[in-house]
Amino acid sequence: MMTRSAAQIKIGVSAAVALLSFASLAGCRHSAPANTGLKPTAQGTALVESSGGHQVGATGTALKDPLVVQVNDDQGNAVPGALVEFHGPAGVGFDPTAVLSDSSGQATTSVALGTVSGRYQINAVTPGKNKPVSLAIEEAALDYQQRVGAILVDKYCSRCHDPESSPQRVSNYDNLEVKPHPFTDGNTLNKMSDADLTSIILHGGPALNRSALMPPYGNTLTATDVKALVAYTRAVSDPPYQPPGTIYARK
Amino acid sequence: MRSIGRVVSSAWQALFGDAVRAFGVVSLILLMTLAIAPAKDHFSQWHSYQRKYLALIRDRGDAVSLRRHLEPGIHQIWMPELGVVDRCTTCHLGLKEASLSDVTQQPFRKHPVIPHSVDGFGCVICHGGQGPATTVAEAHHSERAGEEPILPMRYIESGCGQCHQNALPGTPQLNLGRTMLTRYGCVHCHTITRPDGSKIEATDHPPSLAHIADKTTREWIFSWLKDPLAYATSTTMPNFKLSDADASDISAYLMSSSTPHAGDTIASGTKPAAAADPAAGPSLYGESFCASCHTVQNAAGNLVGGDLGPELTRIGNKARPEWLAEWLQNPRVYDATTPMPHYRFTPQQTATLVDFLLAKSDSDYGSGVHLDAATPQQIAHGRKRIVELGCAACHEINGVQKPENFAPELSTIGSKPLAQIVFLPGMEHSLSSYIVAKIGQPRAFGASVKMPQFTLTASQTDALTTALLALTARSRSMPDDLRVPEVLETNYQPAGHAGKLITELACFSCHSFNGRGGDMAPDLTWEGSSVQRQWLTSFLHNPNTLRPSLIRRMPRFNLSDSDTTELTDYILTVYQSPAIDSDFVAPTTAPEAVEHGRQLFYSKYACQACHIVDTKTDKGYIGPTLTQVGSRLTPAWIYAWLKNPQALRPGVAEPNQNMSDEDARALTAFLMSQKAPGGRGAK
Numbered sequence: 001m002m003t004r005s006a007a008q009i010k011i012g013v014s015a016a017v018a019l020l021s022f023a024s025l026a027g028c029r030h031s032a033p034a035n036t037g038l039k040p041t042a043q044g045t046a047l048v049e050s051s052g053g054h055q056v057g058a059t060g061t062a063l064k065d066p067l068v069v070q071v072n073d074d075q076g077n078a079v080p081g082a083l084v085e086f087h088g089p090a091g092v093g094f095d096p097t098a099v100l101s102d103s104s105g106q107a108t109t110s111v112a113l114g115t116v117s118g119r120y121q122i123n124a125v126t127p128g129k130n131k132p133v134s135l136a137i138e139e140a141a142l143d144y145q146q147r148v149g150a151i152l153v154d155k156y157c158s159r160c161h162d163p164e165s166s167p168q169r170v171s172n173y174d175n176l177e178v179k180p181h182p183f184t185d186g187n188t189l190n191k192m193s194d195a196d197l198t199s200i201i202l203h204g205g206p207a208l209n210r211s212a213l214m215p216p217y218g219n220t221l222t223a224t225d226v227k228a229l230v231a232y233t234r235a236v237s238d239p240p241y242q243p244p245g246t247i248y249a250r251k
Numbered sequence: 252m253r254s255i256g257r258v259v260s261s262a263w264q265a266l267f268g269d270a271v272r273a274f275g276v277v278s279l280i281l282l283m284t285l286a287i288a289p290a291k292d293h294f295s296q297w298h299s300y301q302r303k304y305l306a307l308i309r310d311r312g313d314a315v316s317l318r319r320h321l322e323p324g325i326h327q328i329w330m331p332e333l334g335v336v337d338r339c340t341t342c343h344l345g346l347k348e349a350s351l352s353d354v355t356q357q358p359f360r361k362h363p364v365i366p367h368s369v370d371g372f373g374c375v376i377c378h379g380g381q382g383p384a385t386t387v388a389e390a391h392h393s394e395r396a397g398e399e400p401i402l403p404m405r406y407i408e409s410g411c412g413q414c415h416q417n418a419l420p421g422t423p424q425l426n427l428g429r430t431m432l433t434r435y436g437c438v439h440c441h442t443i444t445r446p447d448g449s450k451i452e453a454t455d456h457p458p459s460l461a462h463i464a465d466k467t468t469r470e471w472i473f474s475w476l477k478d479p480l481a482y483a484t485s486t487t488m489p490n491f492k493l494s495d496a497d498a499s500d501i502s503a504y505l506m507s508s509s510t511p512h513a514g515d516t517i518a519s520g521t522k523p524a525a526a527a528d529p530a531a532g533p534s535l536y537g538e539s540f541c542a543s544c545h546t547v548q549n550a551a552g553n554l555v556g557g558d559l560g561p562e563l564t565r566i567g568n569k570a571r572p573e574w575l576a577e578w579l580q581n582p583r584v585y586d587a588t589t590p591m592p593h594y595r596f597t598p599q600q601t602a603t604l605v606d607f608l609l610a611k612s613d614s615d616y617g618s619g620v621h622l623d624a625a626t627p628q629q630i631a632h633g634r635k636r637i638v639e640l641g642c643a644a645c646h647e648i649n650g651v652q653k654p655e656n657f658a659p660e661l662s663t664i665g666s667k668p669l670a671q672i673v674f675l676p677g678m679e680h681s682l683s684s685y686i687v688a689k690i691g692q693p694r695a696f697g698a699s700v701k702m703p704q705f706t707l708t709a710s711q712t713d714a715l716t717t718a719l720l721a722l723t724a725r726s727r728s729m730p731d732d733l734r735v736p737e738v739l740e741t742n743y744q745p746a747g748h749a750g751k752l753i754t755e756l757a758c759f760s761c762h763s764f765n766g767r768g769g770d771m772a773p774d775l776t777w778e779g780s781s782v783q784r785q786w787l788t789s790f791l792h793n794p795n796t797l798r799p800s801l802i803r804r805m806p807r808f809n810l811s812d813s814d815t816t817e818l819t820d821y822i823l824t825v826y827q828s829p830a831i832d833s834d835f836v837a838p839t840t841a842p843e844a845v846e847h848g849r850q851l852f853y854s855k856y857a858c859q860a861c862h863i864v865d866t867k868t869d870k871g872y873i874g875p876t877l878t879q880v881g882s883r884l885t886p887a888w889i890y891a892w893l894k895n896p897q898a899l900r901p902g903v904a905e906p907n908q909n910m911s912d913e914d915a916r917a918l919t920a921f922l923m924s925q926k927a928p929g930g931r932g933a934k
Contacts, residue, residue: 059363060404061424062709095709110709115404116355117363143363148421156904159873160860175870176860212857219907220897224366231364 038100041081044071044126047135050106056150056236059141062095062112069124069135071101078105088122091115117143119240142235149232152225153183156217178211186237193244197230296386297325300342304359313350320348325385328373332730337373337382339390366421376725377410378402394669394680402720405713406683409665412721414729416445416737424710428718431711435487439645440658440702446727446734455487459586459647464509466574466585472502474617475569480706482569482616483562485546485554489703492694497636503625504633508649514584532607535600543771543803544591544760547611557771557803559590559760567612576605583755592757595809640701658702665723686716741766749821756808764826771803774900777828781899784823786883786927791815828891830898835887838920848921851914858918861905864925874905882927890919 052067071082084107086094091114101107113120124135142150153161161180163173173179181188189197199207201221205214221229234241267273292298301323308317326340345351345359346369352361362369375382379402384390391401402409408425418426432438433454443451463472474481476498479488493501536542541563546556548564566575577584579601582591596604625633634651637643641658643651664686672685675695688695690712693702707715726734743765745753753759761772768774782790792815794805810818838844852858861873864880880889891898893915896905910918 058424060407062405062713064710112405116360144421145364151420151423156906170872172861172870172872175872212854213860215857215860215906216908217906219909227364 038083038098040083040100040127042079043129044079044082044101044105045074045128045133046072046076047084047124047126047133048072049135049137052111053137054139055111056140056142057113058147059113059117059143060115062110063139066108066110067122067124067137067139068106068108069137070105071107071126072105080105082107082126085125086111086122087125088120089114092120092122111139113139113141117141117146117235140236142232145228145231146235147232148225149228149230149235152221152229153232156221157183157229160213176213178213180214183233184236184238186239186241189233189237190239190241194230197233198226201226201229297341300358301344304344307354307356307359311350317348317350328370328382330373332733333373333376334725334728335373335375335382337375338385339374339380339382340369341385342387343374376413377407399669400681403681403683406717406720409717409720412718413665413723413726414733415735417735418738424714425717425721427711428714428716431715432718435705435715436645437661437715440641442656442660442662443722444660444662445737446731447736453645455645456588456590457645460505460509460642461647461649462509462512462585464506465512466571467569468571469502469506469622470617470620471569472505473498473620473622476501482565484548484564485558485562489705491640491703493636497633499622500625500629500633501636501642502622502633503630504637505648507625507630508634508651510649512585528603529606531603532610535603536607538807539594539604540804540806543806559769559771563608563611565611565613565616567609568616570609572605572609575608576601579604590757590760592760592806592808593755594806597809640703661719661722663722663724663727665720666725683716683720686719687712690715738766740768743767745821745825747821749817752814752818753821761803761805772805775822775826777826777831777899779823779826780828780831781884781888782823783883783885784819787819787822788815791818828899831885831887831891833887835890837886837923838890838916840920840924844917844920845924846921848917848919848924851918852921855914856908856910856918864922877922877925879925879927881923881925884922886919886923889922890915893918 048070050068050070052063052065055063055065057063067086069084071079071084073079078101080101080103082101082105083098084101085098086109088094088111093112095110095112097109099107099109107124111122119138119140122137122139124137126133159169160172160176161182163171163182165171183189192200196208200210200214202216202218204216205211207216217226234243266276301321304321305318308314308321311317321344324341325338328335328337328340340346342358343360345354346362348361351359354360373382374380379399381390381393381398384393394400408422411419411422412425412429415422418429432443433451436453436455436457437443438451438453439457445451475488476491476493477495479486479490542556544557544559545561545563546554546558547562549555554562570578574585578591579594579596580598581593582589583593637648637651638654641654642648643653644657647653665682667682669680669682672682673696674680674685675688678684678688689702690705690707693700693704744750745764753764758764758775759768761769763769763774764776766776778787790805791808791810794807852864858864858877859869859871861871863869863871863876864878866878888899893908893910894912895907896903897907
């Protein structure tokens, strides 16, 4: 009995310590830089996203491309040697968590998202001249089902639904008389129910009085595939999708 | 002493002085003893989580049904055939509750949707950790002898790989890792056997060094060995971190042991014909679609091209002109098993390409290398280092035998007990971080480690780690019926002269036939049922583009008429699909039938979304162009394809529209009416 309660006290203490350290970490976010061992040689007054924002990765894994932000001064010129720290919600990892901007003013880190699917807001912070300057960047993590959806989208859908072209993959979007909706088009897709989306995938555009340019996939994809496609669409829509579900009254 | 005795005797008197009092005290002690077990239970960690869960669901709208699902006490999933005893669901109570999808607090989160149920497979198969444990520390973090802490989420696909030996569409990371094991040649040195005992074979085709002196110079070998990436950023050759002396001696041994190859045309001193037009080089390189397999770094530093063949950015620094000319004339003279096709270039074309390729050089590369002629001792030392480093595990080298089991076997690396691992100071004690560190910095584990330095991105390292973690003892010991076997490439080899032509042209490098070959170009297993003779003959003579959006296309091979006829006959006779009705009666091409088909094409099925029939109006850019499809495909194939495309080519993106027989016949009539100009190819 004694040892158990002692252990519980121990756990309590360590939990309190963990909580405290977490709180202090959280408190750190917009205050003085943590002791990183980096010696900044300059200060910037603005942060601009260069690349690596709005990526869609898998839960718990590192994003494919590094996150790159640029430190600028008042005139918009790049500032080399400025300290940039990266912060994110619990579960997000950065390698490195703090870095000095390189000769072209850019600070690069690799981001690993947490284990819950959804959107993650990441903050890049540089101390600045007078007050810290912060830049918010959004990334998204997909769970297994959404990721299967992403793979199916890549194979069957994105050639028409994604207007972006690359030399490896020319988009068919511009060739279509009736433009398909990009899956990020939340303003349109969020208004459609899961049943509507499923029906359009299974039976093609004419099922909902839409264009026949959208063919039926009901004989090609399985029910699991279609669920995955809908889950993916919901995960990447912008503005974010709010599921209808019951709102529970709180006591 | 006496005072202690007095205290004890008075305490004895006070407690057991008379029978009634003694009975009461003994009863009390007995009750307290009996209460220990329930109290322990009550104050246990899992019990407190179950109470917290009750508090969490109390205020929710579906509290009643949630509470009905909750069974108090310790839960257990037991699967003797998999060796699973999982009590994780004792605390992880919301795993199966769809209505808890908004809860992010652990241990009550809903499990994301996966193809398997928690009851059917338990937790530790995928997540690792200690299933039977009932405290968080024991279950998640235990690293006592033989135990492994819970697996980080980034390697979760390794769980799938234990049963699924095949490539699952939903596990890209695992699939990449498995490809890397063979593509980066890991399995040349490390044996990995499948559960059935067969060995995993490498697919990277490291070049033989038996005739290396014909191909390049000792100085190039020296620079290459010192830093392969400096020559080609896309190479899979690792860096062995050799000293100058070692690199010099190894290059000396390779040059001295090299022999002229059979059918050598280099030694005879045949000079390549002089090239004429300098502008002809780039256009011949483009026309021959060299970039489908070979990559070249452009001015911006990006690699442009495929990865089937070696990078050619600095080929001029490496290749001897005579060797390059001979190689382009017929690569199989130098290397009988190369994936490179025999292009049948004219001597003039060869000279043009040689000039063009040799100009791809970097004057700074290897400029500081001056090697003195090697002494016999240095050559012997070079051989010694080659044996020590295991070069012959990948490359054929004269005078050095291919070592067997050169490096530790990795067939069950995913179950390596932590007690057998020597961790570096400051390293996390888990198998995954050990593997990552070993791949990333092998020489950090001691000066005697022979494993070379590979240059991998973080996601490549994660993928490789995932594939290695999937090689568990459980993956070998589980019942065979639980395992989904790998789809192995067949050893199909077409027969006769046509078979020899198919090998020479390296058709298998891009196309697949009967389960063997590449995936860069269409599967040709049923090609004979699909196409018309005249079209195939003219396509083999001069391939044109069927899919406008592709950048990798069929090259032209300068085939002779007799070779073309031979190949056409073979393809049309042998590659026939049993699913195609050979007695199929082609639909009438009467104008009204064609017109009906046209309407179906444009309105009901809207095929123009992906295909082009009329180049003036249609823009569909995804499927093949159908402008001359009536001269290309057979009506029986078109009909069968329209009825069910996936039946003829599994996994093809064109959806099965569940077309009626009438519609399919009308569309076939319309498509068959789309002939090549001049009526060529009409049956």
